[in-house]
Amino acid sequence: MSQSTEPKLPESDIPESVVRRKLLQSFGLFALAAAVPVGVYEWITHSPKLRGIKKPFRQVLDANEQVARTYFSNTNLVRTFPVEEAEKKARVNGYDGIRTPVPEDWKLQIDRPNAEPLMLTIDDIKALPKHEIVYEFKCIEGWSQVQHWGGARLSDFLEHYKLGSKSGNAPTPDNTDDLFKYVGMETPDKGYYVGIDIESAMHPQTLLAYELNGQPINAPHGAPLRLIIPVKYGVKNLKRIGRMFFSDQRPPDFWAERGYDYYVGL
Amino acid sequence: MKRIVHKHPLAIRWFHWINFPVLFVMIWSGLLIYWAYDPYKITIGSYTLVSFFPNGFYKFLGVPRRLAEGMAWHWVFMWLFMLNGLAYVIYTFASGEWRHLVPNRNSFREAIQVTLYDLGLRKTQPPFVKYNGAQKIAYFSIMLMGVGSILTGFAIYKPTQFSWLTSLLGGYKAARLEHFVLTVGYVLFFFVHIGQVIRAGWNNFQSMVTGFEVIKRNDPEHPSVAPEPISEPVEPTPTPTTPTLA
Numbered sequence: 001m002s003q004s005t006e007p008k009l010p011e012s013d014i015p016e017s018v019v020r021r022k023l024l025q026s027f028g029l030f031a032l033a034a035a036v037p038v039g040v041y042e043w044i045t046h047s048p049k050l051r052g053i054k055k056p057f058r059q060v061l062d063a064n065e066q067v068a069r070t071y072f073s074n075t076n077l078v079r080t081f082p083v084e085e086a087e088k089k090a091r092v093n094g095y096d097g098i099r100t101p102v103p104e105d106w107k108l109q110i111d112r113p114n115a116e117p118l119m120l121t122i123d124d125i126k127a128l129p130k131h132e133i134v135y136e137f138k139c140i141e142g143w144s145q146v147q148h149w150g151g152a153r154l155s156d157f158l159e160h161y162k163l164g165s166k167s168g169n170a171p172t173p174d175n176t177d178d179l180f181k182y183v184g185m186e187t188p189d190k191g192y193y194v195g196i197d198i199e200s201a202m203h204p205q206t207l208l209a210y211e212l213n214g215q216p217i218n219a220p221h222g223a224p225l226r227l228i229i230p231v232k233y234g235v236k237n238l239k240r241i242g243r244m245f246f247s248d249q250r251p252p253d254f255w256a257e258r259g260y261d262y263y264v265g266l
Numbered sequence: 267m268k269r270i271v272h273k274h275p276l277a278i279r280w281f282h283w284i285n286f287p288v289l290f291v292m293i294w295s296g297l298l299i300y301w302a303y304d305p306y307k308i309t310i311g312s313y314t315l316v317s318f319f320p321n322g323f324y325k326f327l328g329v330p331r332r333l334a335e336g337m338a339w340h341w342v343f344m345w346l347f348m349l350n351g352l353a354y355v356i357y358t359f360a361s362g363e364w365r366h367l368v369p370n371r372n373s374f375r376e377a378i379q380v381t382l383y384d385l386g387l388r389k390t391q392p393p394f395v396k397y398n399g400a401q402k403i404a405y406f407s408i409m410l411m412g413v414g415s416i417l418t419g420f421a422i423y424k425p426t427q428f429s430w431l432t433s434l435l436g437g438y439k440a441a442r443l444e445h446f447v448l449t450v451g452y453v454l455f456f457f458v459h460i461g462q463v464i465r466a467g468w469n470n471f472q473s474m475v476t477g478f479e480v481i482k483r484n485d486p487e488h489p490s491v492a493p494e495p496i497s498e499p500v501e502p503t504p505t506p507t508t509p510t511l512a
Contacts (some may be wrong), residue, residue: 006365006395010272012479019268019480026476030283037287057338060387064341072427079429136438138425141333142303144438231426259334266426 052259065263074173074199078230078266081134086148090212092220093139096254097192098240102223106188110163111245118161122224125208128152128160132203133230138266140233140255149228150211155202164198164246174201184251185227188242195251196229196236200265205230210239233264270478273396278363279474281354288350291343292415296449298336301329304444318446344419350413352411358409366396369405373399384465408455411448418445 007086014022043056050058062069108125110118132150158164164171165178173179183201186193200206210217217223229236235255245251256262274282306318324330358364378400382388384400391398397405421441435441448498463471473479 005370007362009366009396011269011271013267016268019270022478023472024475027472030475033283053334053338057342060342060345061338068424068427072424076426076429078426079433136425138438139303140337142299142442143305156297255334259338261337266424 045118045263051262052257054115058097061261061263063263064261066264068265069197071164074203078133078135078205081136081146083132083134083148085146086134087145087211088146088213090137090221091143091145093141093234094192094239097187097189097238098219098222099191100189102219102240104189106224106240106242108225109243110161111243112163112168113166114168118163120161122210124222125152125157125210125225128156131207132211133207133228134206135230137230137237140235140260140264148213149209150214151207151209151225151228153204154206154208154227154229155204157208158202164201171198171202173199180221180246181248182246182251184245184247185238185241186243187238187240190242192238192254193252194227194236194238195247195253195262196227196232197257197263197265198233198246200229203229203231217246231266233266235260236264269481271481272477273473273479274477275361275363276477277357277361278354278475281350281357282474284346284350285354288343288346291339293346293449293452295336295339295343296446297327297329298332299340300446301336302333306443318450341423346410348416352414355409355413367402367409369399369402369406373402375399377403384462404455404458411451415445415448418442418448421445464503 047055108120138144159170207228226239308316380400383391425432
């Protein structure tokens with residue numbers, strides 16, 4: 001029988017007055033407890049904003065970032081796909097920072113501590129070893145698409161030009177004291193900008209991309225050079241990089257200022 | 267004197283009532299997130315039977331353009347949802363309460379009989395101790411669905427860190443759909459649950475707050491497997507001991 005393992009519920013006999021008292025006590029406590037979620041809601045919605053969103057939210061989102069950065073590896077690879085599965089027409093979803101034509105005299109400007117800014121051409125980037133990746137690009141809106149990008153590893157680039165370190169030596173992921181905590185990037189018109197933790201920037205799948213489906217990137221996709229950072233949502237994949245800089249403070253971030261999580265690590 | 271049956275332990279009542287607002291926040295913020303990319307629909311051929319969701323539905327609830335806010339709520343309250351759920355599961359199994367909850371081989375037959383009884387197609391319902399077969403299946407499924415929501419949630423929250431999980435669930439897109447379907451499941455459960463609680467009446471409802479129910483003799487809504495208690499016992503019946511975990 002099914003009931004053989006299910007114990008009977010305990011019973012007891014109590015005076016009717018006690019039944020009534022327990023009922024009132026329980027419901028009194030229940031009403032008090034119900035005030036807690038109401039209070040939490042009022043507290044959150046009446047909190048001041050901190051960087052685009054209610055302060056308690058921002059604090060927990062930042063704490064979530066700490067959890068991720070403490071417990072997750074920076075070298076786990078994003079799943080890759082066979083090149084045939086790549087979308088032939090990759091989706092374009094945003095024009096902030098690229099509403100004007102691509103500047104004729106485009107150069108990548110890299111600010112360095114105690115040195116003149118480095119000004120590089122697309123050929124300088126193409127001179128670095130080329131890597132291709134076919135992976136599922138993930139938009140913060142929820143859609144995703146398998147896309148095929150090509151370019152230079154950002155880590156190779158930083159190493160070659162000795163960037164991202166305070167000493168001016170080639171950066172190594174192990175020597176974290178010497179690394180700046182963040183890399184900032186912005187479009188030439190400063191209409192779009194992102195900040196990225198240096199660990200994600202140095203991830204082996206993070207590219208300075210100049211090819212999409214084997215062709216030079218077109219303007220809506222971020223010509224001539226864009227960031228492809230598979231360990232982040234699309235919002236961090238800045239198009240048409242104009243300037244790059246390094247900092248220990250979080251660089252301004254377009255969507256984080258509009259209330260989104262800053263880290264958005266996948 | 268009144269005879270009462272101690273139905274819901276205090277811990278279970280806390281878990282239940284904490285889960286109510288927390289799950290509400292998760293579903294609501296999930297809707298704010300889902301709006302930003304809302305491709306799901308049920309179609310028969312080219313005919314759309316149900317679209318998740320029509321624009322009027324979003325507008326009526328004030329959903330549009332609140333993705334950032336939705337993500338913030340979701341990624342804050344997920345911790346409470348997980349902690350409370352974990353505490354519930356641990357308690358249920360450690361305390362022996364699972365014996366009232368986990369369906370057995372008779373539960374499915376029982377559930378059909380209960381359903382027929384609820385629909386008025388059967389005069390009596392099979393006897394049960396705490397939950398009838400249909401309740402066991404429903405409440406145990408909800409527990410599994412909670413686990414499912416956490417797994418599918420992590421598969422879309424950290425698809426690189428948990429790439430094995432995302433792959434196991436059929437990929438990123440599939441995991442997002444599964445996460446959504448589970449949520450639709452909660453909403454359906456909620457409506458049936460509310461309906462059944464109303465049907466079952468005050469004595470049953472208040473037991474989720476007080477923990478006990480006053481026993482009415484020969485209650486057809488609550489046929490007991492226990493033999494009829496003596497109407498005026500001289501001494502309180504000793505509390506049956508819970509069998510140890512075998």
